[in-house]
Amino acid sequence: MPLTINGHDHDFAGDPRTTLLDFLRRDCNLTGTKKGCDHGQCGACTVLVNGQRINACLTLAIMHDGESITTIEGLGTPDNLDPIQAAFVRHDGYQCGYCTPGQICSAKAMLAEAASNWPSFVSEDLSGAVRLTREEIRERMSGNLCRCGAYSNIVDAIVDVMEREQ
Amino acid sequence: MTRTLSMDQPDDRNRLDAMVQGVIGKPLDRLDGPAKVTGSALYAAEYAIDNCAEGVLVTATIAKGEVTAIDEASVLNMPGVIAVISNDRMTARAAQGGAGESPVRKVRQVAYRGQPIALVVAETFEQAREAAKRLQITYREDDDAVIDQHARALPTETSGEPTIQGNLDRAISEAAHAVDVTYTTECHNSAPMEPHASIAQWDGTTLTVHASLQMLKYNVKELADSMGLAPENVRLLSPYVGGGFGSKLGISADVAAASVAAIELGRPVRVVLSRQQVFQSVMRRSETTQRLRLAADSEGRLTGFGHEGRVSNLPGESFAEPVTQASEYLYPGENRTLRIDVARLNLLTAGSVRAPGEAVGMQALEGAMDELAVIIGIDPVELRLRNIPDRHPAKDIPYSSRPLAECLKTGAERFGWDVGPRRPCHTREGEWWIGTGMATATRVHNLNEAEARVTLYPDGTAAVASDMTDIGTGTYTILGQIAAEMLGLDIKDVLVRLGDSSFPPGSGSGGSWGAPSTGSAVFLACEGIRERLAKRLDCTDEELTLKDGFATVRGQSIALPDLLKGDEIEEVGHFKDGAISDSFSSAMYGAFFTEVAVNAYSGEVRVRRFTGAFVCGRVLNEKTAISQCMGGMVWGIGSALTEENIFDKRHGHIVNPDLAEYHIPVSLDVPHLDVVLVDERDPAASPLQAKGVGELGICGAAGAIGNAIHDACGVRLRSFPFTPDKIIAELEAP
Numbered sequence: 001m002p003l004t005i006n007g008h009d010h011d012f013a014g015d016p017r018t019t020l021l022d023f024l025r026r027d028c029n030l031t032g033t034k035k036g037c038d039h040g041q042c043g044a045c046t047v048l049v050n051g052q053r054i055n056a057c058l059t060l061a062i063m064h065d066g067e068s069i070t071t072i073e074g075l076g077t078p079d080n081l082d083p084i085q086a087a088f089v090r091h092d093g094y095q096c097g098y099c100t101p102g103q104i105c106s107a108k109a110m111l112a113e114a115a116s117n118w119p120s121f122v123s124e125d126l127s128g129a130v131r132l133t134r135e136e137i138r139e140r141m142s143g144n145l146c147r148c149g150a151y152s153n154i155v156d157a158i159v160d161v162m163e164r165e166q
Numbered sequence: 167m168t169r170t171l172s173m174d175q176p177d178d179r180n181r182l183d184a185m186v187q188g189v190i191g192k193p194l195d196r197l198d199g200p201a202k203v204t205g206s207a208l209y210a211a212e213y214a215i216d217n218c219a220e221g222v223l224v225t226a227t228i229a230k231g232e233v234t235a236i237d238e239a240s241v242l243n244m245p246g247v248i249a250v251i252s253n254d255r256m257t258a259r260a261a262q263g264g265a266g267e268s269p270v271r272k273v274r275q276v277a278y279r280g281q282p283i284a285l286v287v288a289e290t291f292e293q294a295r296e297a298a299k300r301l302q303i304t305y306r307e308d309d310d311a312v313i314d315q316h317a318r319a320l321p322t323e324t325s326g327e328p329t330i331q332g333n334l335d336r337a338i339s340e341a342a343h344a345v346d347v348t349y350t351t352e353c354h355n356s357a358p359m360e361p362h363a364s365i366a367q368w369d370g371t372t373l374t375v376h377a378s379l380q381m382l383k384y385n386v387k388e389l390a391d392s393m394g395l396a397p398e399n400v401r402l403l404s405p406y407v408g409g410g411f412g413s414k415l416g417i418s419a420d421v422a423a424a425s426v427a428a429i430e431l432g433r434p435v436r437v438v439l440s441r442q443q444v445f446q447s448v449m450r451r452s453e454t455t456q457r458l459r460l461a462a463d464s465e466g467r468l469t470g471f472g473h474e475g476r477v478s479n480l481p482g483e484s485f486a487e488p489v490t491q492a493s494e495y496l497y498p499g500e501n502r503t504l505r506i507d508v509a510r511l512n513l514l515t516a517g518s519v520r521a522p523g524e525a526v527g528m529q530a531l532e533g534a535m536d537e538l539a540v541i542i543g544i545d546p547v548e549l550r551l552r553n554i555p556d557r558h559p560a561k562d563i564p565y566s567s568r569p570l571a572e573c574l575k576t577g578a579e580r581f582g583w584d585v586g587p588r589r590p591c592h593t594r595e596g597e598w599w600i601g602t603g604m605a606t607a608t609r610v611h612n613l614n615e616a617e618a619r620v621t622l623y624p625d626g627t628a629a630v631a632s633d634m635t636d637i638g639t640g641t642y643t644i645l646g647q648i649a650a651e652m653l654g655l656d657i658k659d660v661l662v663r664l665g666d667s668s669f670p671p672g673s674g675s676g677g678s679w680g681a682p683s684t685g686s687a688v689f690l691a692c693e694g695i696r697e698r699l700a701k702r703l704d705c706t707d708e709e710l711t712l713k714d715g716f717a718t719v720r721g722q723s724i725a726l727p728d729l730l731k732g733d734e735i736e737e738v739g740h741f742k743d744g745a746i747s748d749s750f751s752s753a754m755y756g757a758f759f760t761e762v763a764v765n766a767y768s769g770e771v772r773v774r775r776f777t778g779a780f781v782c783g784r785v786l787n788e789k790t791a792i793s794q795c796m797g798g799m800v801w802g803i804g805s806a807l808t809e810e811n812i813f814d815k816r817h818g819h820i821v822n823p824d825l826a827e828y829h830i831p832v833s834l835d836v837p838h839l840d841v842v843l844v845d846e847r848d849p850a851a852s853p854l855q856a857k858g859v860g861e862l863g864i865c866g867a868a869g870a871i872g873n874a875i876h877d878a879c880g881v882r883l884r885s886f887p888f889t890p891d892k893i894i895a896e897l898e899a900p
Contacts, residue, residue, distance in 0.1 A: 018292060022292075031205065036361070075204075081200065095409075096409040137833075144833070147357055152837075152839040
């Protein structure tokens with residue numbers, strides 16, 4: 001079964017019980033996507049499927065026939081960081097680093113969702129243009145847990161990226 | 167060469183401030199940052215190792231008794247299943263921090279529900295997981311399990327020596343103002359984002375394990391003891407650790423289980439705890455019941471101080487949550503009673519969770535202090551300022567430093583503290599009551615023996631190596647900064663290698679001692695290198711200036727490669743914690759100020775503003791130090807409002823053993839955090855004049871939030887966490 005990961009062709013032919021997360025980590029050796037809970041509770045495994053963020057632990061690899069997956073490895077490298085990755089370093093938006101790839105993938109998709117005017121739980125207006133306040137960012141990033149407690153810096157990093165893009 | 171220093175007296179030389187590279191203390195980005203943000207940093211379970219089998223632990227479903235049979239045949243014919251292992255080289259409990267010996271290994275004698283009893287090994291994770299679920303276990307269940315941690319009458323024993331001084335009962339009865347209140351806290355879980363994980367490899371002589379651990383020099387001994395191997399035949403690798411918070415101080419069940427399987431099967435085996443097993447099988451912070459008795463004169467000066475706690479643990483465990491640790495030194499009161507009693511329960515091992523003692527002890531104490539301020543009718547900051555002793559109230563020794571007043575004043579000013587007695591229910595915004603609260607922060611300063619090796623290469627670059635770990639604390643970066651400052655190098659020219667037990671034994675990460683202890687070992691090694699460079703230049707270390715890769719003496723500069731002439735200089739720094747704690751009471755201090763909103767209808771609490779002013783000796787990296795403080799404050803929010811592991815009183819099962827039901831704060835729960843570090847040099851703390859900062863931010867934080875809730879809506883709660891149900895039960899009609 002073909003699927004595309006970070007622009008490269010892959011083939012899945014394994015145990016149908018294999019989650020997308022385990023397929024990425026074990027079979028593709030893309031260990032940047034993390035397993036924190038395996039139950040969709042922590043967001044450490046956030047990846048982009050056709051551009052949208054999902055928890056890779058809550059979906060089976062076999063459900064992604066022909067789809068395009070982007071993992072943290074597809075965003076940037078240590079020598080060529082994505083602007084969000086660079087902002088996380090600059091603002092210390094991590095500590096142990098284990099939730100970080102999920103935070104960054106999530107932030108990437110979250111910015112796109114807001115640009116498409118998707119409302120959130122804290123949006124005053126469900127149909128108008130979305131203005132990404134700090135509160136909006138905090139709400140939209142609340143599916144990504146960080147036990148080290150780097151949230152304040154993560155929000156700073158995202159705000160920084162937004163301001164540089166404008 | 168090894169350079170040794172035992173911390174027996176203050177080091178007043180203050181050598182770091184005599185250096186000129188200008189990198190120490192600076193808010194540098196983490197050296198490991200690019201690896202972490204790109205996912206290229208490898209954590210324990212992520213090494214691609216050929217022919218690696220997968221193990222899944224099976225845990226007990228009774229609280230106390232014995233495994234009488236394990237029906238291996240029930241799973242051995244399932245696809246891919248290789249073996250079922252259950253023997254006494256596996257560990258039934260996690261090792262306590264610093265144990266240095268195997269924890270309890272009798273896996274078939276069940277002492278708590280969730281105890282590891284067997285390991286199922288298969289070719290793939292999916293196969294092992296399925297078989298682990300289907301494995302048939304037969305038990306003989308005891309009927310005398312002690313499970314109800316909240317039962318009033320539990321047999322207890324006293325932990326350590328109580329502090330009894332003067333007559334507290336009389337002080338209370340004769341005091342102008344007194345409080346006698348009991349606070350409770352529930353069990354907490356460290357819940358690091360990376361579950362505990364191990365990949366074990368056995369070559370017939372040496373056991374090599376990629377594991378997620380905080381203190382390798384002890385962990386090697388613990389695992390060697392479990393396996394019956396000599397420590398020199400055990401090698402542990404933990405270059406990246408996805409959070410620990412105490413739960414990875416000692417070896418957890420995955421480490422020994424993977425090792426036994428690798429040895430018995432002759433192939434590599436990976437064992438990763440499920441999130442549920444992290445909750446059920448590693449470590450909890452004990453629930454606590456804390457009676458606080460405070461007696462004050464008419465001016466609010468403490469004359470009596472009582473802090474008596476009841477905590478719990480499994481039979482045979484020496485650890486007792488030291489809730490009175492800060493109470494020993496923080497506030498005065500010549501009449502003192504401090505003690506801790508420990509009850510024996512058949513619940514998961516209780517051990518160190520971030521800031522054992524102060525994390526839950528300080529939030530109770532600071533709640534009681536706020537109650538005292540209300541009774542006296544004075545500003546709660548003023549009450550603290552009036553109760554800063556000159557000397558340790560029980561030991562009568564000096565403080566190494568005592569800048570609490572500076573923290574209180576700096577924090578109050580930044581926050582815009584509304585000075586005066588608290589008058590609850592003063593501000594309402596729509597559905598929300600708004601109030602402010604504050605608390606003192608403090609955490610004892612700990613040191614541990616540590617070694618580190620520093621090598622200066624002929625090309626003028628350097629490398630630091632220690633088995634020390636970086637669990638998110640910034641250790642790679644601060645050790646690099648210390649070496650760069652001492653040797654006059656660009657930070658980019660210093661390579662820091664950690665988390666390999668074949669390197670010199672550092673302090674390990676725990677008790678906030680990593681930076682002052684292993685940092686001092688790096689400092690000592692660099693001093694040794696400086697001395698050898700000075701000798702080549704015929705001068706003293708004090709006359710030598712090292713900056714940007716050049717050595718300068720008496721106006722003459724020479725590039726390090728020219729000075730080294732192809733030689734490599736290697737030194738090991740050996741720091742010993744020494745006897746200084748007998749002479750000085752040393753601690754980190756701080757103050758929290760917070761504003762909360764309490765919903766008048768639902769009892770929901772939102773933290774709207776949170777300021778912390780902290781002092782921790784010399785700051786080694788302003789950016790990572792602030793992050794550590796922020797992390798602690800986030801833990802304070804969790805401890806105040808949401809975090810509690812709930813045990814089923816019938817079966818001892820944790821009802822909420824995962825991140826969906828055990829609520830750690832999420833981004834929306836945390837406001838922009840305002841942290842300020844108050845500058846200090848503490849020569850009695852370490853040769854760096856630095857203390858630890860990894861735990862300080864939690865110690866008292868939840869107390870400030872509770873006090874703000876009272877100021878907002880007039881509800882005084884004493885049973886953490888302050889969930890909406892508890893608040894709404896006390897709220898007046900909206």
